[in-house]
Structures are given as C-alpha cells and as structure tokens.
Amino acid sequence: MGELELIAREVAGCTACVLSKTRHKTVPGSGGAHADIMFIGEAPGYHEDQRGEPFVGPAGQFLDELLASIGLKRADVFIANVVKCRPPNNRDPQPDEIAACDQFLQRQIAAIKPKVVVTLGRFSMGKFFPGESISRIHGRARARNGVLYFPLYHPAAALHQPALRRTIEEDFKKLPELIATLDQSPPDEPHQETATQLSLF
Numbered sequence: 001m002g003e004l005e006l007i008a009r010e011v012a013g014c015t016a017c018v019l020s021k022t023r024h025k026t027v028p029g030s031g032g033a034h035a036d037i038m039f040i041g042e043a044p045g046y047h048e049d050q051r052g053e054p055f056v057g058p059a060g061q062f063l064d065e066l067l068a069s070i071g072l073k074r075a076d077v078f079i080a081n082v083v084k085c086r087p088p089n090n091r092d093p094q095p096d097e098i099a100a101c102d103q104f105l106q107r108q109i110a111a112i113k114p115k116v117v118v119t120l121g122r123f124s125m126g127k128f129f130p131g132e133s134i135s136r137i138h139g140r141a142r143a144r145n146g147v148l149y150f151p152l153y154h155p156a157a158a159l160h161q162p163a164l165r166r167t168i169e170e171d172f173k174k175l176p177e178l179i180a181t182l183d184q185s186p187p188d189e190p191h192q193e194t195a196t197q198l199s200l201f
C-alpha cells in the first residue's frame with residue numbers, strides 16, 4: 001500500500017478530534033500521487049462530507065474552471081484540506097482540530113513532494129504564513145526548503161464577490177509562469193524575482 005492510501009485509511013479511522021463525531025465521510029484528499037502542484041483548502045463542506053472527495057460542491061466547480069483556465073485537470077494536481085472532516089454547519093475549523101489533523105497533511109506533503117503548494121483561504125495560508133494577512137500576500141509566491149508556497153483566496157469566498165473573483169482568476173494565471181520558473185532554477189538557488197514577486201522566506 002502506498003503512503004497516501006495508508007494516510008487515507010488512518011484518516012478514515014481517526015477519532016483525534018470532535019469532528020469525527022459528526023462527519024459522514026472522511027475527505028483525505030485526491031489527485032496525482034506525485035503531482036507538481038498541491039492545493040490545500042480549508043475543510044470539507046456538505047458535498048465533500050457526503051462524497052468523501054475534496055472540492056466537489058460549488059467551490060469545487062469554480063476550482064475546476066480555474067484549473068481548466070491554465071490547462072490543468074484534477075488528475076494533474078493533488079487537492080487536500082487542512083482538516084479532513086467537515087466542521088458542523090461549515091463553521092471555522094478550530095485550532096485543536098487543525099493541530100490534530102496536521103500530521104496527515106504533513107505526511108501527504110512529504111509523500112507527494114510537490115514543487116508548488118497552493119494555499120486556498122486563510123486557514124491554509126496560516127499553516128505556512130503564520131500571522132500574515134491574505135489580502136496582503138495573495139498571489140505572491142515564496143520559496144522555502146525547495147518548495148514554492150503560493151497563497152490564494154479561497155474559491156468559495158471568491159465565487160460570490162466579483163472583485164475577489166477577478167483577483168483569484170488573475171492570481172491563478174501566474175501559476176504556469178511560476179512552474180516554468182521552477183523548471184529553470186530550483187527554488188533554493190538564488191534566482192531573479194519574477195513578475196509573480198517570487199521571494200525567499
């Protein structure tokens with residue numbers, strides 16, 4: 001059994017936080033096991049909890065459109081969440097729930113070894129950019145330990161707010177350029193700032 005499958009099995013049996021009491025299905029994540037790009041959302045919502053798959057509701061449809069806009073399909077990327085079980089009534093995930101789920105996320109990142117980690121929304125951003133504000137750092141990639149972290153607004157937030165929607169669409173279009181930059185020079189090596197404002201932590 002591969003590590004991702006093992007993680008999914010462990011998630012299915014996890015009772016480390018209260019979300020395990022109200023979930024229907026666990027949502028470990030899905031996509032290419034060695035994808036170059038990993039998207040990390042917040043938490044499963046109603047549709048994800050029913051299906052056991054990430055981003056299958058309206059926010060997921062929008063994410064699919066954003067992926068298609070740069071010529072990508074789901075199978076080309078890996079999509080996971082900060083917490084793997086739905087918070088009741090889609091409330092914010094709590095710090096203890098995020099902490100309890102952290103080992104799964106870290107193990108997924110270690111197994112997939114993505115070149116780019118795209119954080120969706122402020123809870124996911126908070127994992128990698130603690131204390132930052134999404135309105136300040138969205139769409140600006142930063143390199144750390146050989147991985148580029150690229151914070152974006154959450155598609156669910158952008159879906160119904162025209163200004164945010166334009167922003168996430170514009171930010172998304174920077175991804176191909178980022179990946180092309182990576183192919184030329186690994187992120188740990190000194191390289192020029194690009195139009196996407198690549199910077200080092």
Ligand code: URA
Nearest residue numbers: 041042043044054055
């Ligand atoms: N929002 C998320 O953050 N994750 C999902 O899987 C669905 C909606």
